[in-house]
Amino acid sequence: MxxxxxxxxxxxxxxxxxxxxxxxxxxxxxxxxxxxxxxxxxxxxxxxxxxxxxxxxxxxxxxxxxxxxxxxxxxxxxxxxxxxxxxxxxxxxxxxxxxxxxxxxxxxxxxxxxxxxxxxxxxxxxxxxxxxxxxxxxxxxxxxxxxxxxxxxxxxxxxxxxxxxxxxxxxxxxxxLPVQPGLYPQDQLTTETERFIVAELIRERVMEHTEQEVPYATAVDIERFDESSREAGKVHIHAKILVEKESQKAIVIGQGGKMIKRIGTEARKTIAGLLGCQVRLDLFVVVERDWTRNPRLLRELGLDG
Ligand SMILES: Nc1nc2c(ncn2[C@@H]2O[C@H](COP(=O)(O)OP(=O)(O)OP(=O)(O)O)[C@@H](O)[C@H]2O)c(=O)[nH]1
Ligand SMILES: [Mg+2]
Structure with a gap:
């Protein structure tokens, strides 16, 4: 065929x-x-x-x-x-x-x-x-x-x-579709970076578990993606969850840290599945006022189009 x-x-x-x-x-x-x-x-x-x-x-x-x-x-x-x-x-x-x-x-x-x-x-x-x-x-x-x-x-x-x-x-x-060979190797899944996908999978969990404006006030920035132990089956990821206000930060962290723990546990599981190795995921919630209107931040997050 x-x-x-x-x-x-x-x-x-x-x-x-x-x-x-x-x-x-x-x-x-x-x-x-x-x-x-x-x-x-x-x-x-x-x-x-x-x-x-x-x-x-x-x-x-x-x-x-x-x-x-x-x-x-x-x-x-x-x-x-x-x-x-x-x-x-x-x-x-x-x-x-x-x-x-x-x-x-x-x-x-x-x-x-x-x-x-x-x-x-x-x-x-x-x-x-x-x-x-x-x-x-x-x-x-x-x-x-x-x-x-x-x-x-x-x-x-x-x-x-x-x-x-x-x-x-x-x-x-x-x-x-036209008859032509594929543009990418047949075993490739995406051209997005693992960093980008990991950030998305963390943001997804924040969006799913928070309400009202919080899902839309959130962005995720991967600060460190340490692969030095990948051969040994381990990756260490350090991610910042940006929100716009202190009140939103409190919601994302949750009572006694319950919410951030849930987000971290769920995200870590999906990320481990994707990367095919053990993942240590450290999450930090940071208030970054007006990040949705800040061109520099949008650029850093790949959101400037
Ligand atoms: N019951 C059912 N739910 C679905 C199906 N496909 C998607 N959903 C649910 O619909 C919701 C939205 O799914 P997404 O895949 O995020 O939708 P999207 O079109 O990408 O949405 P945006 O990115 O917001 O534009 C999620 O809760 C999904 O689980 C389906 O076939 N059946
Ligand atoms: Mg979508």
């Missing part, structure tokens, strides 16, 4: 499951996933290596109404990615679409129509992924597929979380 490869953007609303899908396809936890919207802040590249194709997947920040400078930058990142790809994979959470049809409302609300228009304007093949299929009945999914059929002939219902429907997505993507 001829080998195909190419670059595909994963775009969609915050929380649709783009990063979950990236991880499911890559087969490793490389992108942060949390139940909060706007978890992803950067473009994240993952390689989906199948026997007969290599897909360069670009995970993106969720497309939403940008209202702060920081969020505008996130939307700009997603828009920019659309210029670099052979195909666009638009991830939609199927649950609200089922609900819209049940109410007799149009399947795409105003925000989704904006996304649709931006995507169609690119003129590259569009695949629709209806994610979270595990949350609805099959009979409910069929009318959604019918209602979206005019947008694309390539519609794949799946569950990124359960890993079901991925074969159908592979088939659909193969149809739109």
């Amino acid at each position: 001829s080998f195909r490869s190419g670059t595909v953007a994963l775009i969609g609303r915050p929380n649709a499951g783009k990063s979950s899908l990236l991880n499911a396809l890559v087969g490793e936890r490389i992108a942060a996933v949390s139940s909060r919207p706007q978890t992803t802040r950067n473009r994240v590249l993952g390689l989906w290596n199948a026997e007969d194709m290599q897909v360069v997947l670009l995970d993106t920040p969720g497309l939403h109404d940008a209202w702060t400078v920081f969020n505008q930058r996130m939307v700009a990142v997603s828009e920019g990615v659309l210029d670099e790809v052979e195909a666009i994979c638009w991830i939609l959470d199927i649950e609200p679409l089922v609900a819209a049809l049940a109410k007799g409302a149009p399947i795409l609300d105003a925000q989704l129509i904006t996304v649709r228009d931006r995507v169609l304007a690119r003129g590259v093949p569009l695949l629709l992924v209806l994610n979270k299929i595990d949350r609805v009945q099959k009979e409910q999914a069929l009318p959604v597929i019918a209602a979206l059929a005019e947008l694309s002939p390539l519609i794949v219902p799946l569950s990124a979380k359960k890993g079901t429907g991925l074969d159908a997505l592979a088939k659909a993507i193969r149809r739109v």
Whole structure:
């Protein structure tokens, strides 16, 4: 069978499951996933290596109404990615679409129509992924597929979380990729640095366990990534969790240090899985006022676009 490869953007609303899908396809936890919207802040590249194709997947920040400078930058990142790809994979959470049809409302609300228009304007093949299929009945999914059929002939219902429907997505993507060799070695998972992924996996745990504004006031900076004992199976990581206020620092640390301990324990497990070795993880919570508006810090954190 001829080998195909190419670059595909994963775009969609915050929380649709783009990063979950990236991880499911890559087969490793490389992108942060949390139940909060706007978890992803950067473009994240993952390689989906199948026997007969290599897909360069670009995970993106969720497309939403940008209202702060920081969020505008996130939307700009997603828009920019659309210029670099052979195909666009638009991830939609199927649950609200089922609900819209049940109410007799149009399947795409105003925000989704904006996304649709931006995507169609690119003129590259569009695949629709209806994610979270595990949350609805099959009979409910069929009318959604019918209602979206005019947008694309390539519609794949799946569950990124359960890993079901991925074969159908592979088939659909193969149809739109050119016959050409892969750009990267077949055993490579990503071009992101381990440092970046580790920071993301720590931030993911903060986002999952904190509430209100705290998830959005947080960034993670890896101060030290000591690999001197890696051959012996050990890595020592020193990471700073940046917040904007003292009150947020207190929340991230938690009563008696309970919260930071939980974040550290969970993050360490995932990081150890990713690095394939033992990990010592030291976390420090630091107040850095206005880091989301500080160009120097944004640059240091790779968040300046
Ligand atoms: N039930 C169910 N939940 C899912 C599925 N895929 C993702 N989720 C959950 O949806 C939430 C959001 O997932 P993410 O992968 O972070 O979504 P995202 O689109 O990357 O979100 P942003 O980065 O904020 O734009 C998480 O709680 C996931 O566990 C799925 O197939 N089924
Ligand atoms: Mg994401």
